[in-house]
Structure formats: structure tokens, C-alpha cells
Amino acid sequence: MTGNVLLAARMAAAGLQQQELADALNRRIEEFTGRLGTVSDRQVRNWLTGKTRSPRARQRRALEEEFGCPAEELGFAPSASGSTDQAQPAPPEDPVRRRTFASTAAALAAAAVLPPAPATAAPRVGMTDADRLETAFAQLVAADNQYGGTISLETRALAFAHHAMELQSVGQATQRVRARLYYLAAAFTGTALWSAVDAHQPERAQRHLDRAMTLAGLSGNPEVTLRLWGHAAVLATQQQHHQHALAAALAGRASAACRRDPLYRFLASARLAGIQAGLGEQLAALRTLEHATDAFDRADHSAPRPAWMGFYDRSELDGLGALVMARIGEHDKSEAYLHRTLSRLRPEYTRNRIYYSAHLALAQLRQDDVEQACLTAASVLPASSGDSLTGRTGRLLDTFTRELSTTAPRARFTIEWTDQYASRQGGHP
Known part of the structure; x- marks a missing residue:
């Protein structure tokens, strides 16, 4: 079991496996001693399980340099006083690097719901363990709905995914339990993927997507696979790979989940309509959006579904429809x-309220309603420069500012917005 969730979370956020971390540490040791280090993947595993609570001084220094933070923030005990091989102080952490990895508080939040390491070598893993992870997953989904893509949420999700896989590797379980653990690992990794997409971090998101797809395949769960195809389509759009986005959306709509449940078919069809609109396929997009609406109306909305599907209600149907209309130039619609x-x-969908308000400001501006557009955009800005917007929303406001300067460069509202935005925009990623 994972005894050191802080280290596990940092490794997961960096995309490092045990042997990869060992190799990286050995190279760092060589840099400051002149001799290649001897860290093994077994030593890394001992750190992760909590069997070794304090690495040797050279290893401690290498860890601090690799992750850019004190060893205590990696879950290790403070170094013993009087050591004959004291590590040098870790360099100050680059603020960009700090955003790349999780905060200690985020990892501790994940650790709080993880069970302690067992005393036996091969513990029994059952549905109770999976239920605990399912509860944590629902909590992460709720946090994403409220706050959007943050590095804290992304890293917590990766820590839980790592724990689900640790249960697979060290515990005895039935095939049914194992399939559910693979599903949960895929679901958590998918949440990390979406956090990276929402923060507009495509390279990190791509790594999560590759991992999540593998786990989803092992789980045999069509619902989580559908979710990942949807995220893959949005990610490909961010990367300007529009044909990849179309292929991902088509794969999602052809999934077994869509064949069985109209609500999944609504979601996949609405995503596909948005991509078709972006490719200039106006008639196909409108036809697909109509199919999405029909599927939504036929769905049994009281049927039990995963926590992430609670997001897709009629407000989201309208929101996805708005994106289709914007992409085909029907800004009034x-x-x-x-x-x-x-x-x-x-009320709890704070992230989406901000996101769709930014789209509303753009729709109003593209109809030359400059005053109202500026007022709407101002409602999206964080309360202070210390607050933040998700990457997607921040980029929408960048687009709004550029188009506003082109549409009404000398208007009073443009000047006021530009000054206001310049004073706040440091808050978004």
C-alpha cells in the first residue's frame, strides 16, 4: 500500500515511474559527488510504502534537487542531526515548478482518506476499499465542478489513481474487484486529464490521456472510455489537431455506452456537433445537435450513473448548443x-458559470454590443489579482480583449476594460 502519498503524488505529477526516479536521482548524485548513485527501484518502492522513512543524506539531497522542495514536503522524516554526510540545502523552488507539482496540503487531503499500510504481506482487497475510492472520486468531481482545473486537484487525482494501482499490485482480490480498481484508476487519471485540459496544459494532459486509456481498456468499462474520448476530443482541439478531435468524438458516439443509454448518446453527439461546427460543417453540426437534443429528451434522468455524469443536465445541453452556434457564426442564437x-x-457549478459568462461576453461583442459585453466580461474577472481563472477561461478573456480592441479601439468601455483587465490578468494561469 502507499504509505508515502506525498512522494507518490509528486512522482505521478511528474510522470515518473519507480525506476525512472531512481535513474534521475543517480544522475543527480553523480553531479555533486562525481560518482553515479546507487538508488534502486526497490529503494524507491520502500520510500513509497513507508518502509523507509528517511533516505540517506546523498539521496535526500538528490530528491530535494529533483523535485525542488524540502524532503519533508515529500513525506520524509526530518534528517537526523549529527549526520556525517549532511545534504546541502535545497535550492529555492521556482514558482513555475511549484505550479507544476502539488502542494503539501493537496497531497495530505488525498492521504487522509487512504487506508494505512497493512501489516500482512498480501492483504485482502475488497469492495470496501473500492467504495472508499469511489467516495473520494465523487468529492474530486464536485471540487472540479466548483473550482475547475487546478494543479492541486490534478495531483490529488493522480495520487488516488496511484493508490488504486498499488491495491492491484500488493493485494489479493477477485477479478470483479480488480476490474473496478482499474476503472477507478482510469477515472481518477481522467479527472487529472481534464484538470490539465481545463488549465490548458496539453503536454501534461496528453500523458494522462495515454495512461487513462490503458487503464480504461483493462477495466472493460465502456462509460469511462466514453468520458476519455470526450476529453481526448477537447484536448485535440486545443492542440489544433482537428481531424484527431473529430475521430475521437466519432469513437465516443460509437461506444457501447451510447448504444445502451440515450444520456451518454446526448453527450457524445453534442461534443461531436461542436467539433463539426469548428470544421465548418454547418449542416452536419446542426443535424447532430438536433440528435443530441432528442437523445437528451429520451433519457431516463433518474437512472443511476457515475458521479461525473451528474454534470450533464439541461443547462449543459444549452451550453454545448451555444458553442455550436458560436462556431457557425450564429452569435445571436x-x-x-x-x-x-x-x-x-x-449554484455549485461555479467553474462553468464563469466559463459560459466569458462566452456570453464574446457573443455580445460579436453582435457589436460593446457596453454590455464589457459589463459581462467584468463579471468574470477574479476579485483580486491573487485569485485565478482556469486556463480555458483566461484564454477566452484574452480573445475578448483582442477582439474588443479591433471592434471599438477608442471607445470608453474599451479603455476601461483594458485597464481593468491589465490589473487583474496576472491572476489566471
């Missing part, structure tokens, strides 16, 4: 959809 979305959004 996009605005109408967005007003319906914002009126129907549940």
Missing part, C-alpha cells in the same frame, strides 16, 4: 442559449 444555460446552472 449563441447568446440565447447562453442566457438559458446561466439561468439553469446549479
Whole structure:
């Protein structure tokens, strides 16, 4: 079992396996001693399980340099006083690197719900262990709905995914339990993927996608695979790989989950309509959006589904419809959809309220309603420069600012918005 969740979370965020970390540490040891280090993957595993709570001084220094933080923030005990081989102080952490990895508080939040390491060598893993992880997954989904893609949420999700796989490797379980653990590992990794997509970090997101797809295949769960195809389509769009986005959306709509449940078919069809609209396939996009609406109306909304599907209600149907209309140039219709979305959004969906409000500002600006567009955009700004927006929303406001400067470069509202935005924009990633 994972005894050191802090180290596990840092490794997961960096995409490091045990042997890869050992190799990296050995190279760092060589840099400051002149001799290649002797860290093995077994030693790394002992750190992860908590069997070794304090690495040797050279290893401690290498760890601190590799992750850019004190060893205590990696879950290790403070170094013993009087050591004959004291490590040098770790260099100050680069603020960009700090955003790349999880905070101690985030990893501790994950650790709080993980069970302690067992005393036996091969513990029995059952549905109770999986239920505990399922509860944690629902909590992460709720946090994502409220706050959007943050490095804290991303790393917590990776820590839970790592724990699900640790249960696979060290515990005895039935095939049914193992399939569910693979599903949970895929679901957690998918949440990390979406956090990276929401923060507009495509390289990190791509690593998570590759891992999550493998885990989803091992789980045999069509619902989580559908979710990942949807994320893959959005990621490919961010990367300007539009044909890849179309292929991912088509794969999602052809999935077994869509064949069985109209609500999944609504989701996949609405995503596909947005991509078709972005490719200039206007008639196909409108036809697919109509199919999505029909599927939504036929669905049994009271049927039990995974926690992540709770997000897809009628407000999201309107929101996805708004994106289709914007991409085909029907900005008045996009605005109408967005007003319906914002009126129907549940209070806990703070991230989406901000995201769709930014789209509303753009729709109003593209109809030359400059004053109202600036007022709407101002409602999206964080309260202070110390707050933040997700990467996607921040980029929407960048687009809004550029288009505003082109549409009405000397208007009073443009000048006021530009000054206001310049004073706040340091808050978003």
C-alpha cells in the first residue's frame, strides 16, 4: 500500500515511474559527488510504502534537487542531526515548478482518506476499499465542478489513481474487484486529464490521456472510455489537431455506452456537433445537435450513473448548443442559449458559470454590443489579482480583449476594460 502519498503524488505529477526516479536521482548524485548513485527501484518502492522513512543524506539531497522542495514536503522524516554526510540545502523552488507539482496540503487531503499500510504481506482487497475510492472520486468531481482545473486537484487525482494501482499490485482480490480498481484508476487519471485540459496544459494532459486509456481498456468499462474520448476530443482541439478531435468524438458516439443509454448518446453527439461546427460543417453540426437534443429528451434522468455524469443536465445541453452556434457564426442564437444555460446552472457549478459568462461576453461583442459585453466580461474577472481563472477561461478573456480592441479601439468601455483587465490578468494561469 502507499504509505508515502506525498512522494507518490509528486512522482505521478511528474510522470515518473519507480525506476525512472531512481535513474534521475543517480544522475543527480553523480553531479555533486562525481560518482553515479546507487538508488534502486526497490529503494524507491520502500520510500513509497513507508518502509523507509528517511533516505540517506546523498539521496535526500538528490530528491530535494529533483523535485525542488524540502524532503519533508515529500513525506520524509526530518534528517537526523549529527549526520556525517549532511545534504546541502535545497535550492529555492521556482514558482513555475511549484505550479507544476502539488502542494503539501493537496497531497495530505488525498492521504487522509487512504487506508494505512497493512501489516500482512498480501492483504485482502475488497469492495470496501473500492467504495472508499469511489467516495473520494465523487468529492474530486464536485471540487472540479466548483473550482475547475487546478494543479492541486490534478495531483490529488493522480495520487488516488496511484493508490488504486498499488491495491492491484500488493493485494489479493477477485477479478470483479480488480476490474473496478482499474476503472477507478482510469477515472481518477481522467479527472487529472481534464484538470490539465481545463488549465490548458496539453503536454501534461496528453500523458494522462495515454495512461487513462490503458487503464480504461483493462477495466472493460465502456462509460469511462466514453468520458476519455470526450476529453481526448477537447484536448485535440486545443492542440489544433482537428481531424484527431473529430475521430475521437466519432469513437465516443460509437461506444457501447451510447448504444445502451440515450444520456451518454446526448453527450457524445453534442461534443461531436461542436467539433463539426469548428470544421465548418454547418449542416452536419446542426443535424447532430438536433440528435443530441432528442437523445437528451429520451433519457431516463433518474437512472443511476457515475458521479461525473451528474454534470450533464439541461443547462449543459444549452451550453454545448451555444458553442455550436458560436462556431457557425450564429452569435445571436449563441447568446440565447447562453442566457438559458446561466439561468439553469446549479449554484455549485461555479467553474462553468464563469466559463459560459466569458462566452456570453464574446457573443455580445460579436453582435457589436460593446457596453454590455464589457459589463459581462467584468463579471468574470477574479476579485483580486491573487485569485485565478482556469486556463480555458483566461484564454477566452484574452480573445475578448483582442477582439474588443479591433471592434471599438477608442471607445470608453474599451479603455476601461483594458485597464481593468491589465490589473487583474496576472491572476489566471
